[in-house]
Amino acid sequence: MNFDKLFQAQLDTLKQEGNYRIFAELERKCGEFPRVTNHSKGQREVTVWCSNDYLGMGQHPKVIEAMVSTVQDCGTGAGGTRNISGNAWHHKQLEAELADLHHKEAALLFTSGYVSNWAALSTLGSRLPNAVILSDALNHASMIEGIRHARCQKVIWKHNDPEDLDRKLAALPANATKIVAFESVYSMDGDIAPIKEILDVCDKHGAMSYIDEVHAVGMYGPRGGGVAEREGLMDRITLIEGTLGKAFGVVGGYITGSHALVDFIRSFASGFIFTTALPPAVAAAATASIRHLKESSYERDMQKRQVARLRARLDAEGIPHERNPSHIIPVMVKDPVKCRMLSDILMEQFGIYVQPINYPTVPKGTERLRFTPGPLHTDEDIEYLVLALKTLWKQCAIAHAVA
Numbered sequence: 001m002n003f004d005k006l007f008q009a010q011l012d013t014l015k016q017e018g019n020y021r022i023f024a025e026l027e028r029k030c031g032e033f034p035r036v037t038n039h040s041k042g043q044r045e046v047t048v049w050c051s052n053d054y055l056g057m058g059q060h061p062k063v064i065e066a067m068v069s070t071v072q073d074c075g076t077g078a079g080g081t082r083n084i085s086g087n088a089w090h091h092k093q094l095e096a097e098l099a100d101l102h103h104k105e106a107a108l109l110f111t112s113g114y115v116s117n118w119a120a121l122s123t124l125g126s127r128l129p130n131a132v133i134l135s136d137a138l139n140h141a142s143m144i145e146g147i148r149h150a151r152c153q154k155v156i157w158k159h160n161d162p163e164d165l166d167r168k169l170a171a172l173p174a175n176a177t178k179i180v181a182f183e184s185v186y187s188m189d190g191d192i193a194p195i196k197e198i199l200d201v202c203d204k205h206g207a208m209s210y211i212d213e214v215h216a217v218g219m220y221g222p223r224g225g226g227v228a229e230r231e232g233l234m235d236r237i238t239l240i241e242g243t244l245g246k247a248f249g250v251v252g253g254y255i256t257g258s259h260a261l262v263d264f265i266r267s268f269a270s271g272f273i274f275t276t277a278l279p280p281a282v283a284a285a286a287t288a289s290i291r292h293l294k295e296s297s298y299e300r301d302m303q304k305r306q307v308a309r310l311r312a313r314l315d316a317e318g319i320p321h322e323r324n325p326s327h328i329i330p331v332m333v334k335d336p337v338k339c340r341m342l343s344d345i346l347m348e349q350f351g352i353y354v355q356p357i358n359y360p361t362v363p364k365g366t367e368r369l370r371f372t373p374g375p376l377h378t379d380e381d382i383e384y385l386v387l388a389l390k391t392l393w394k395q396c397a398i399a400h401a402v403a
């Protein structure tokens with residue numbers, strides 16, 4: 001039996017559709033971000049425009065110092081699961097920091113944001129009596145997989161539509177344990193959920209609320225607690241989930257909530273119990289990053305400035321981009337082959353790295369380039385990017401925005 005034929009057939013289909021994923025072989029250089037070395041074709045310096053290290057914290061001196069000194073003190077790995085190795089001093093400190101960030105009683109760490117969503121939702125949905133998870137239609141894959149694994153009843157409500165959520169909650173039996181799962185910043189369109197309205201609907205129906213603030217923590221709110229912090233809503237949310245891998249610049253995921261909720265997930269979630277804990281140095285670095293961003297608004301302010309600047313320059317040149325209230329700037333191409341081609345030309349001719357976003361990450365026909373300006377992009381970087389896009393827009397005969 002030639003199994004490779006089976007694999008190849010599906011890969012060929014992907015390639016024909018223009019959806020085959022190719023990863024750039026980039027090497028980050030500490031202190032030079034967003035400049036990185038591209039090893040894909042020879043060696044060349046390029047500027048990254050699509051990083052989720054949104055604030056450049058991955059090279060912040062305090063974060064690096066915390067990681068390096070902890071490796072020297074504690075060695076590399078945690079030595080096993082929290083259960084077995086018990087090596088959790090740095091993890092406990094980080095959890096206290098996270099609980100404080102979101103004004104919750106407790107927090108629990110996972111090896112990634114993906115795992116935290118997967119483990120928490122699957123545990124809630126499978127263990128709570130008559131659980132029904134009501135999931136926003138555009139929720140991230142990690143939430144969808146967690147809900148699938150819960151094998152409880154699932155209801156999908158219209159994206160960011162509290163009225164639809166209200167109708168769907170009203171249709172459920174009185175004895176259901178209702179869990180409403182949604183995100184704050186949706187990372188592909190950059191739109192933000194009407195959190196207050198959603199929480200009002202949850203309260204009306206006695207539903208618990210589960211929010212993914214992965215694309216908001218570190219960046220929104222006076223201490224980087226996310227959109228819910230900015231809007232004064234953290235105390236009304238049952239469970240806040242986040243990542244340490246994006247704006248905090250390290251790796252790992254977490255949930256925060258009441259003592260009982262966090263103890264429940266800690267005690268029953270397979271995805272927490274049976275996997276090696278994060279290295280202590282990673283936990284220490286994340287703690288340093290969170291502490292810094294609780295006090296410093298400089299990175300957030302600079303990010304806002306550069307986001308506004310890129311938007312204004314795109315407008316001035318008639319390059320169409322989606323309007324949204326976040327830090328994410330999607331430039332619609334609406335064709336997977338063109339999208340990849342634009343990304344290739346930007347890399348090869350201009351030294352600009354922006355990954356094409358194609359199906360299944362976004363629906364077919366909404367392929368896009370997604371720009372995430374940050375505090376380390378200079379005004380000259382923005383000017384150069386806009387110049388490159390302007391040149392390509394002329395060449396590629398993609399309709400300009402109609403004024």
Ligand SMILES: *Cc1c(COP(=O)(O)O)cnc(C)c1O
Pocket residue numbers: 112113114115117140142183187212214215243244245246252253
């Ligand atoms: C990236 C992402 C996650 C997963 O977080 P990781 O720490 O990268 O595993 C979860 N939710 C959303 C919305 C994401 O974009």
